[in-house]
Amino acid sequence: MATIKDIANKLGIAVSTVSKGLNGASDISDDMRQLVLDTAVEMGYASKKMKTTTTRKVCIFIENMDYENIDQFGYDIIVGFKLSAARRRWEVTVVPSSLTLQTEEKYDTYMLKNGYSGAFFLGFTLHDDWVMQLNKTTVPTVLLDNYIERNNHVGYVGTDSEEGIDLAVDHLKELGHTKIAFLNGSKNSMVSDQRYSAFVNSMNKHGLPLDENLIEFGYYVPDCAKYHVPSFLKNGATAIICASDLIATGVMAEVVKHGLKVPGDISVIGFDDLPIASQLSPPLTTIRQDRIDLGKSAFLLLDGLIHNVSISKLLQRAKFIKRQSTAPCKNRPANKSTVK
Amino acid sequence: MATIKDIANKLGIAVSTVSKGLNGASDISDDMRQLVLDTAVEMGYASKKMKTTTTRKVCIFIENMDYENIDQFGYDIIVGFKLSAARRRWEVTVVPSSLTLQTEEKYDTYMLKNGYSGAFFLGFTLHDDWVMQLNKTTVPTVLLDNYIERNNHVGYVGTDSEEGIDLAVDHLKELGHTKIAFLNGSKNSMVSDQRYSAFVNSMNKHGLPLDENLIEFGYYVPDCAKYHVPSFLKNGATAIICASDLIATGVMAEVVKHGLKVPGDISVIGFDDLPIASQLSPPLTTIRQDRIDLGKSAFLLLDGLIHNVSISKLLQRAKFIKRQSTAPCKNRPANKSTVK
Structure with missing residues (x-):
C-alpha cells in the first residue's frame, strides 16, 4: 500500500505538497491537487486513507430513479438507508448523479476528495462510467439490483x-x-x-x-x-x-x-x-x-464492506400482497376478446 | 399478539402464575411452567417477549460440525460471529445440539425459556426436528448453508x-x-x-x-x-x-x-x-x-432479523487460493493410468 512519501517520490514533489493535496488545503493549485488525488488513487492510497478517516461519511449516488416524493420508488430506500446509518452514527449525503459528474472525475478520486468511506448506487446501469470502474475500485460500494463479479469491495442488494x-x-x-x-x-x-x-x-x-x-x-x-x-x-x-x-x-x-x-x-x-x-x-x-428494508439492508451491507467483510449478495424477502386485481379463473376461451 | 392476560384466560389460571412461568420463578411447578411456556409460544407471545427483553442474548446451536480446535471448520465461524456480536454488545452462548435437546422441547419454547433473542444454526440438516419447525417460527434465526422458504424470521448465510x-x-x-x-x-x-x-x-x-x-x-x-x-x-x-x-x-x-x-x-x-x-x-x-467473515455475516444477518429487516439470503465472496496442486495441462491421453 502506497504512503504519502511514495506519492511524493513518484511525482517528484514535497511530502507536504502531497499532504496539502490530499487534505484540500487552499494554498496549492487545483491542477496540482487533482494530480495528487489521481496519483493517490492509482497507487492504491485511497482505501487506506478512507479506512483511517475519523469522519464517518458515506453517500448515496442516485440516477434514473425518482426519489424526491414519498410516492416514488427511491424515497423509502433512502429513508431506510439513513435510518440504519443514523443508528450507527454515520452521516449520509445524497448526490444526484449525472453524466458530467461521472466524466469529470474517476469514482475513486471523487470519493477520496470528498472524504466518503463508501457509497450506495441507486438506479445506475452497467453502462455508466462509474459502474464500469467498479471492477477495480477499492472503495466499499453497494449497488441496488446490479452485481459486479470478483471484487471484494462491491456488494449487491436486492429483493428475492x-x-x-x-x-x-x-x-x-x-x-x-x-x-x-x-x-x-x-x-x-x-x-x-x-x-x-x-x-x-x-x-x-x-x-x-x-x-x-x-x-x-x-x-x-x-x-x-x-x-x-x-x-x-x-x-x-x-x-x-x-x-x-x-x-x-x-x-x-x-x-x-x-x-x-x-x-x-x-x-x-x-x-x-x-x-x-x-x-x-x-x-x-x-x-x-419493502423499500425501507432494502435501504436498511444496503447500509448493513455497506457497513460490512467498510469493515472488510466481503459480502457479495444480500437479498430481501418479497412479500405477497393480495388486493382486488386477481380472481378465480373463469376458463375464458381463447380469441374471445376483440379490440374496440 | 397475545398478552399475559390472554394466556391466563386460556389456561384458566391467574395472571401472576403466567408471569411466574414466563420469568422462571421457583415457586411454581415445572409442569405448570412448561404449560405456560408452550401456550405462550402457541399464542404468538414469544416474539413479543423476545423483542422487549432488556438482556441482549443470542445463541449458536451446533451439530454435525467440529468446532473446538482452530483446525476445525466451525471454529473460525464462531469466532467471527462472537467478534461481530461483541461490537454490538450482544452476549453469545454456544449450545451443542443433540437429538434429545430437539425432541425434549420445541425450538420456540426453548428460546423463550432461555431468554435468547435469536439463534444461528451451524451444521444442521433439513431433517432435524428444530429445522423442520423453522417454517413457522417467529424467532429470528440464521442458518448456515440452508434456506427456509417464506418465513420472514429466518435467513440463510453462505459462501457464493x-x-x-x-x-x-x-x-x-x-x-x-x-x-x-x-x-x-x-x-x-x-x-x-x-x-x-x-x-x-x-x-x-x-x-x-x-x-x-x-x-x-x-x-x-x-x-x-x-x-x-x-x-x-x-x-x-x-x-x-x-x-x-x-x-x-x-x-x-x-x-x-x-x-x-x-x-x-x-x-x-x-x-x-x-x-x-x-x-x-x-x-x-x-x-x-472465509469462515471468520461467514460468522461476522451471520451475526449481521441475525441483527437485521432481530430488528425486523427480513433478509432472506446473504452470500459471502469466495476467494481463489493458488498453491501447488495445479499445473499446466500435459494433455494426458485417456487410459494411461493403471491401478497398481
Whole structure:
C-alpha cells in the first residue's frame, strides 16, 4: 500500500505538497491537487486513507430513479438507508448523479476528495462510467439490483425475485389459472433475467404449462403493455404477472381496452407495491419490495464492506400482497376478446 | 399478539402464575411452567417477549460440525460471529445440539425459556426436528448453508459457490485443461446443488465440454474419492475440482495410488481452505470460504432479523487460493493410468 512519501517520490514533489493535496488545503493549485488525488488513487492510497478517516461519511449516488416524493420508488430506500446509518452514527449525503459528474472525475478520486468511506448506487446501469470502474475500485460500494463479479469491495442488494414470483404463481394456481402470462421488464437487465428464470422455475414447479407466446420482455413503463397484451389475450391467457406495478397499470388499461374486465376476465399481478398500487381501480395485487428494508439492508451491507467483510449478495424477502386485481379463473376461451 | 392476560384466560389460571412461568420463578411447578411456556409460544407471545427483553442474548446451536480446535471448520465461524456480536454488545452462548435437546422441547419454547433473542444454526440438516419447525417460527434465526422458504424470521448465510467454482474453472482453463472433472458432495444438499449448477454454468461459459462421466456426487468425506476417481481417470480427466478440501485429500491419495502425480499428471482443486489445505503435499490450490467473515455475516444477518429487516439470503465472496496442486495441462491421453 502506497504512503504519502511514495506519492511524493513518484511525482517528484514535497511530502507536504502531497499532504496539502490530499487534505484540500487552499494554498496549492487545483491542477496540482487533482494530480495528487489521481496519483493517490492509482497507487492504491485511497482505501487506506478512507479506512483511517475519523469522519464517518458515506453517500448515496442516485440516477434514473425518482426519489424526491414519498410516492416514488427511491424515497423509502433512502429513508431506510439513513435510518440504519443514523443508528450507527454515520452521516449520509445524497448526490444526484449525472453524466458530467461521472466524466469529470474517476469514482475513486471523487470519493477520496470528498472524504466518503463508501457509497450506495441507486438506479445506475452497467453502462455508466462509474459502474464500469467498479471492477477495480477499492472503495466499499453497494449497488441496488446490479452485481459486479470478483471484487471484494462491491456488494449487491436486492429483493428475492425467485420467491416473489413463486408466491404470485402459487396464488394464481390456487385460483384455478393455468394459462398465466408474464410481461417482463427490459432485456439485458439482471433483475429481468432473474424474474424470467423465477417465472420459468415456478411454472415448472407448479406443473403448469410454459407457453412461449405468453412470456415477453418489455420495458419498465406502462406503455409496453400495448405491444404484448393483445397477443397474450389472443393466446388465451387468463392471468398476467407483470415485472413492475407500472407495467401492471398499462396492462390493466390494455385489458379494459379489449372489452375485458380485471379481475373478472383477466387477473393481473404487479411487482414492487408502489404507493399507487393500492389506489388503482381495482387495487392491485402485487409482490412487495419493502423499500425501507432494502435501504436498511444496503447500509448493513455497506457497513460490512467498510469493515472488510466481503459480502457479495444480500437479498430481501418479497412479500405477497393480495388486493382486488386477481380472481378465480373463469376458463375464458381463447380469441374471445376483440379490440374496440 | 397475545398478552399475559390472554394466556391466563386460556389456561384458566391467574395472571401472576403466567408471569411466574414466563420469568422462571421457583415457586411454581415445572409442569405448570412448561404449560405456560408452550401456550405462550402457541399464542404468538414469544416474539413479543423476545423483542422487549432488556438482556441482549443470542445463541449458536451446533451439530454435525467440529468446532473446538482452530483446525476445525466451525471454529473460525464462531469466532467471527462472537467478534461481530461483541461490537454490538450482544452476549453469545454456544449450545451443542443433540437429538434429545430437539425432541425434549420445541425450538420456540426453548428460546423463550432461555431468554435468547435469536439463534444461528451451524451444521444442521433439513431433517432435524428444530429445522423442520423453522417454517413457522417467529424467532429470528440464521442458518448456515440452508434456506427456509417464506418465513420472514429466518435467513440463510453462505459462501457464493457460483463465483468460487467459476474462479476454479477459469484457472484450469488458463492452464490449458479442457477435460475437467467435478467431484461433488452429498446429493440432496442445497450447497451441493448450487455447486453442481455453478460447475455446469461455468464450463458452458468457458466453452468447455461437459462430460457426464466427469461429474459425480459423493459425500463430504475423503473416502468417496475411491468410488469416482478411477472412472474420472479412465475417461481422460486432467483436472479434478472437489466440493471440499476433505474430498480433495481423498482424490490426491487416489490419484497417487493410480501411479499418477499431482499436479504433474492431474491437477486437483479443493473448496473451503481448511487449515490443513496448506499443509498437504503438494499444498492444495483451493477456493476459500472465509469462515471468520461467514460468522461476522451471520451475526449481521441475525441483527437485521432481530430488528425486523427480513433478509432472506446473504452470500459471502469466495476467494481463489493458488498453491501447488495445479499445473499446466500435459494433455494426458485417456487410459494411461493403471491401478497398481
